[in-house]
Amino acid sequence: MAIVNFDHPFHFDPRYGYSIEQLLAVLPPQAPEDFSAFWQQRYRRAISLKTDFQRFAAGSQAGYSVYDIHYRSTDGFTIGGWLLEPEGQTVRQCLVVGHGYGGRDQPDYHFDIPETAYLFPCFRGLSRSRCARVSDQPYMHVLHDIDFPERYIIGGCVDDLWLGVSLMLELYPDAAGRIAYMGTSFGGGIGALAIPWDERIGRAHLNVPTFGCQALRLTLPTIGSGGAVADYVRQRGHVPMTLTYYDAAIAATFAMQPVHVAAALFDPMVAPPGQFGIYNAWGGAKQLFVLDAGHFDYPRQALQEHQLLTQIRAFFQD
Numbered sequence: 001m002a003i004v005n006f007d008h009p010f011h012f013d014p015r016y017g018y019s020i021e022q023l024l025a026v027l028p029p030q031a032p033e034d035f036s037a038f039w040q041q042r043y044r045r046a047i048s049l050k051t052d053f054q055r056f057a058a059g060s061q062a063g064y065s066v067y068d069i070h071y072r073s074t075d076g077f078t079i080g081g082w083l084l085e086p087e088g089q090t091v092r093q094c095l096v097v098g099h100g101y102g103g104r105d106q107p108d109y110h111f112d113i114p115e116t117a118y119l120f121p122c123f124r125g126l127s128r129s130r131c132a133r134v135s136d137q138p139y140m141h142v143l144h145d146i147d148f149p150e151r152y153i154i155g156g157c158v159d160d161l162w163l164g165v166s167l168m169l170e171l172y173p174d175a176a177g178r179i180a181y182m183g184t185s186f187g188g189g190i191g192a193l194a195i196p197w198d199e200r201i202g203r204a205h206l207n208v209p210t211f212g213c214q215a216l217r218l219t220l221p222t223i224g225s226g227g228a229v230a231d232y233v234r235q236r237g238h239v240p241m242t243l244t245y246y247d248a249a250i251a252a253t254f255a256m257q258p259v260h261v262a263a264a265l266f267d268p269m270v271a272p273p274g275q276f277g278i279y280n281a282w283g284g285a286k287q288l289f290v291l292d293a294g295h296f297d298y299p300r301q302a303l304q305e306h307q308l309l310t311q312i313r314a315f316f317q318d
Contacts, residue, residue: 004265004266004292004298004299004300006266006293006296006298008268008296010223010268011221012221012222012268014266014267014268014271014272014293014296015265015266015272016220016271016272016273018265018272018273020265020290023263023265023272023273023276024276024280025280026213026216026249026273026274026276026277026280027277027280027281028212028213028247028249028250028252028253028277028280028281029213029214029215029216029244029247029249029250030250031250031253032244032245035244035245035250035251035254036254038149038245039193039196039197039245039251039254040197042155042158042159042197043162043197043198045074046073046074046158046159046162046163047162047163047166049072049073049074049163049166050072051071051072051163051166051167051170052071052072053069053070053071053072053167053170053171054069054070054071055067055068055069055083056068056069058082060087061109062109062110063086063087063088064084064085064086064087064109064118065084065085065086065087066082066083066084066107067082067083067084067085068080068082068083069081069082069083069119069167071121071163071164071167072163073124073156073159073160073163074156074159074160074163075156075159077124077129077131077156077160078129078131079121079122079123079124079128079129079160079163079164080121080122080127080128080129081104081107081119081120081121081122081128081129081164082106082107082118082119082120083117083118083119083120083171084107084109084117084118084120085117086114086115086116086117089114089115090115090174091115091116091117091172091174091175092115092116092174092175092178093113093115093116093117093175093178093179093180093316094116094117094118094119094168094169094172094175094178094179094180095111095113095116095117095118095119095179095180095181095182095316096118096119096121096161096164096165096168096179096180096181096182096201097118097119097120097181097182097183097187098121098123098161098181098182098183098184098186098187098188098190098191099120099122099123099126099127099183099184099186099187100184100185100186100187101126101138101141101142101185101186101224101225102138103122103126103127103136104120104122104126104127104128105127107120108120110309111309111312111313111316112313113313113316113317114317116316117168117171117172117175119164119167119168121160121161121164123157123160123161123186123187123190124153124156124157124160125141125144125153126141129160134153138186138224138225138228139225139227139228140228141153141225142154142225142228142229143228143229143232146229146232146240146242146243147240147242148242149241149242149245149246152242152246154189154190154193154211154246155246157190158190158193158194161181161190161191161194162194162198165179165181165198165200165201169200176200177202178202179200179201179202180201180202180203180204180205180316181194181195181201181203181204181205182204182205182206182207182312182316183204183205183206183207183209184207184208185207185208185209185210185224185269185270185294185295186210186225188206188207188208188209188210188278189206189209189210189211189212189248189278190211191204191206191209192206192209192211192212192248192249192251192252192255192278193211193246193248193251195251195255195257195259196251196252196254196255196256196283197254201257202257202258203257203258203259203260203315203316204257204258204259204260205259205260205261205262205312205315205316206259206260206261206262206278207261207262207294207308208262208263208264208267208270208275208291208294208295209248209261209263209270209274209275209278210224210225210226210248210270210274210275211246211247211248211274212247212248212249212252212273212274212275212276212277212278212281213247213249213273213274213277214243214244214246214247215239215243216271216273216274216277217229217230217271217273217274218230218233218239218243220271220273220274222268222269222270222271223268223269224268224269224270224295225269226269226270226271226274229243248274248278249274249277249278249280249281250281252278252279252281252282252283253281253282253283254283255282255283255284256283256284257284258284258285258286258287258315259279259282259284259285259286259287260286260287260288260289260311260312260315261275261278261279261282261286261287261288261289262288262289262290262291262308263275263276263278263279263288263289263290263291263294264290264291264292264293264294264295265290265291265292265293266292266293266294266296266298267293267294267295267296268295268296269294269295270294270295272294275294287311287315289304289307289308289311291304291308292304
């Protein structure tokens with residue numbers, strides 16, 4: 001694969017010196033002995049809750065009935081978002097769609113997968129789920145309770161995803177067995193952490209996912225949330241034990257569901273070795289789409305986004 005070089009303003013190389021062959025050789029760290037037990041216990045606790053959702057009609061757009069929706073999650077958080085229900089079609093599949101660290105101000109209407117309802121939740125503390133307890137600034141959000149594995153904000157966001165799945169099953173019980181997830185960047189990392197423990201999720205698309213290979217990630221300069229964590233480690237002089245439980249590449253080794261991953265060769269916000277580390281470690285069937293770049297405008301971006309959307313539609317219609 002030909003390497004495309006970009007002019008960029010960063011003080012570091014967003015390729016980090018990795019060739020595609022080296023990226024495909026990135027391995028996950030060793031899992032803590034209780035890694036699986038930690039996440040299984042968390043999953044059981046989360047899905048024991050009732051979602052207590054509220055849904056309000058918000059009009060119609062692009063062939064969908066649009067609803068504002070709120071549901072209960074763990075630790076007293078209320079999660080806000082949008083529900084899209086296809087007009088004139090029976091719902092046979094549900095897609096929960098996560099967002100990046102920039103949050104979300106509206107749902108996406110372009111996926112156009114038949115007989116599919118979409119839930120666009122905003123993870124706790126962000127966008128429609130803002131609250132006084134948590135900063136909505138990515139640099140601070142990613143550090144919230146980072147020294148406490150049971151309370152770390154990223155685990156709470158995983159809970160929000162699981163309860164989003166519970167919500168869709170309440171609304172569309174006939175779609176059981178056809179619940180899927182897709183997430184980009186922050187949402188991709190949350191998905192990689194959540195999916196291995198939730199058999200209700202049948203397949204997933206992860207786009208430039210974060211939180212992979214945490215120890216390696218700390219050594220690679222970025223302008224994203226990884227940079228915030230690295231700054232915290234430098235200031236405190238120690239690596240929080242929490243990060244070993246929130247490594248998306250380790251979690252990926254436990255996954256059995258099919259996955260489609262879009263990973264970038266150049267990315268100043270989510271270092272490519274972490275993205276590829278998640279793909280390489282995934283335990284189930286997997287497909288890879290290689291992007292020239294992530295979190296960066298580049299010449300072939302529109303073409304690759306079109307090609308990727310075609311693959312995503314085929315993947316979820318399979």
